[in-house]
Amino acid sequence: xxxxxxxxxxxxxxxxxxxxxxxxxSNRMLRAATGGRRVNRQMWPSMAGVALVLVxxxxxxxxxxxxxLHPRPSTTTRPTPxxxxxxxxxxxxxxxxxxxxxxxxxxxxPVDFNQVDGTTWDGSAKGRVVVGSEVGMGFVQNPVGxxxxxxxxxxxxxxxxxASPPVNxxxxxxxxxxxxxxxxxxLSKSAAPPAGGEPTTLQVTAVGQAPTNIVQVGRVYxxxxxxxxxxxxxxxxxxxxxxxxxxxxxxxxxVQLSTGRILWTRPSLGDIRSSxxxxxxxxxxxxxxxxxxxxxxxxxxxxxxxLTGRVEAFSWxxxxxxxxxxxxxxxxxxxxxxxxxxxxxxxxGGFLAxxxxxxxxxxxxxxxxxxxxxxxxxxxxxxxxxxxxxQAVELLTNVMQ
Amino acid sequence: xxxxxxxxxxxxxxxxxVAGDEAAFDSLVRPLIEPGLRLALSMLGNRRDAxxxxxxxxxxxxxKLHQLRPGMPVxxxxxxxxxxxxxxxxxxxxxxxxxxxxxxxxxxxPEPEAEHLDLERGLxxxxxxxxxxxxxxxxxxxxxxxxxxxxxxxxxxxxxxxxRACHRLRPAIALEELG
Numbered sequence: 109x110x111x112x113x114x115x116x117x118x119x120x121x122x123x124x125x126x127x128x129x130x131x132x133x134s135n136r137m138l139r140a141a142t143g144g145r146r147v148n149r150q151m152w153p154s155m156a157g158v159a160l161v162l163v164x165x166x167x168x169x170x171x172x173x174x175x176x177l178h179p180r181p182s183t184t185t186r187p188t189p190x191x192x193x194x195x196x197x198x199x200x201x202x203x204x205x206x207x208x209x210x211x212x213x214x215x216x217x218p219v220d221f222n223q224v225d226g227t228t229w230d231g232s233a234k235g236r237v238v239v240g241s242e243v244g245m246g247f248v249q250n251p252v253g254x255x256x257x258x259x260x261x262x263x264x265x266x267x268x269x270x271a272s273p274p275v276n277x278x279x280x281x282x283x284x285x286x287x288x289x290x291x292x293x294x295l296s297k298s299a300a301p302p303a304g305g306e307p308t309t310l311q312v313t314a315v316g317q318a319p320t321n322i323v324q325v326g327r328v329y330x331x332x333x334x335x336x337x338x339x340x341x342x343x344x345x346x347x348x349x350x351x352x353x354x355x356x357x358x359x360x361x362x363v364q365l366s367t368g369r370i371l372w373t374r375p376s377l378g379d380i381r382s383s384x385x386x387x388x389x390x391x392x393x394x395x396x397x398x399x400x401x402x403x404x405x406x407x408x409x410x411x412x413x414x415l416t417g418r419v420e421a422f423s424w425x426x427x428x429x430x431x432x433x434x435x436x437x438x439x440x441x442x443x444x445x446x447x448x449x450x451x452x453x454x455x456x457g458g459f460l461a462x463x464x465x466x467x468x469x470x471x472x473x474x475x476x477x478x479x480x481x482x483x484x485x486x487x488x489x490x491x492x493x494x495x496x497x498x499q500a501v502e503l504l505t506n507v508m509q
Numbered sequence: 510x511x512x513x514x515x516x517x518x519x520x521x522x523x524x525x526x527v528a529g530d531e532a533a534f535d536s537l538v539r540p541l542i543e544p545g546l547r548l549a550l551s552m553l554g555n556r557r558d559a560x561x562x563x564x565x566x567x568x569x570x571x572x573k574l575h576q577l578r579p580g581m582p583v584x585x586x587x588x589x590x591x592x593x594x595x596x597x598x599x600x601x602x603x604x605x606x607x608x609x610x611x612x613x614x615x616x617x618x619p620e621p622e623a624e625h626l627d628l629e630r631g632l633x634x635x636x637x638x639x640x641x642x643x644x645x646x647x648x649x650x651x652x653x654x655x656x657x658x659x660x661x662x663x664x665x666x667x668x669x670x671x672x673r674a675c676h677r678l679r680p681a682i683a684l685e686e687l688g
Contacts, residue, residue, distance in 0.1 A: 113647050116628065119632055127550055130546055134539060137563060138534075140567075141567035141570070142571055
């Protein structure tokens, strides 16, 4: 045990080396905390190793990984790195040239974190979208990538400010609705809840307009929160999730937006993932005695299916689920109703993140790639766009996350 | 690794801090910032977000200090706030995706020894809560009771969580060995 303890300690210690000296940070944070101010995020220089990542960014849609044949699940293998994969480490300078309504995936420029670039889902177009320190502080795109929200701002793809939401928390304080023009959020009366907690209200906001209160649901305490797992104008639903002090889900509610009526609710001890429209909710449970398992509930709370492992995301129509056997384990895409596996990710690539294609059935998935060892805080990942027939296109490789 | 982890359970200091004495607050929490930052780094994976989470936690601690019951240790209370901030940040949709590439250019961490590779991968595959428990107990050297207080679970549950994580990493390990 002592050996293991020491080994675990050593692994953590190695990971902590990136922290370096924190005395300056301590002073700065203390001043900001007592002064009631927020400290702007520091952007660390990203010069060394930039070429490696720019390679990834410029490799958008250049490599088709494998074309699987339905119904056999395709399995993605790693492509051989291109010999031409060397490039000049400069930010993407060409503006994204696509119609303003074309769905895109937005991401920070590998060279300049304060620049947001975009790529179409098929990788046929890519380019610069917005530049500014504001977006360098982080953003959340709407499903189609026509708007991006951050702390106190919502901008369009030209960079124009279209709304200034109140700043209640760091980052974009809402969950984008599936129409891309509204967002849902939870409001509590005070920024710092009193000792006994206080109720929270689900709101929906049309971008640029005043929020509309929907219903009082959930309660926020000092170390708990209520979030929105799904916000759907199309289906007139939202899913609110109450979390406990350990980050576990305590309760979730499916709410009709037009009436505020709670359609169904359920106490829970698992992690909650929802399809974008709140029609399907995955409850991931885990225990010491058994591996993770997922229960999928339908629009009225009926149990529609059980899956082994964890469901982390759904396709836009909810028919496909991103599944993994364990945290960080290999990822698959399954038709959860019959268990058909349509795609298996690299066997050596742990799941990192997923994003459904708006209005489509494709899913963007980021997985780890052991070819690219982790040298910083985030593991490098490869991003695939997987079609429902199992075809996978690699959009980005070796990008740090 | 030895951090300044002695508990500043100085009630007069706490009362002064609650009354708005910034110097008292400084004395109370300064020793906790570095380990808090390291805890956040272990949960979020990069310094930038770790600093954000720790900053938020400090701000909340300053605002909420009056809610800390007399006699309650500050350390697990503060770490619990840090951990909660980290969990909130991790829940942000597309959090990882919009954090692409931000570590590029950092000084690379030393190459792990070959024998540590499997362990490192194993740790990365653990649920974040289990990895956090290991970090608190094995890296920050917090006793089980404080791990429990930080995670908001009972000491038995904290010990169980640590055991479960160890067992995943080394299936032959026995519960009694946890001490």
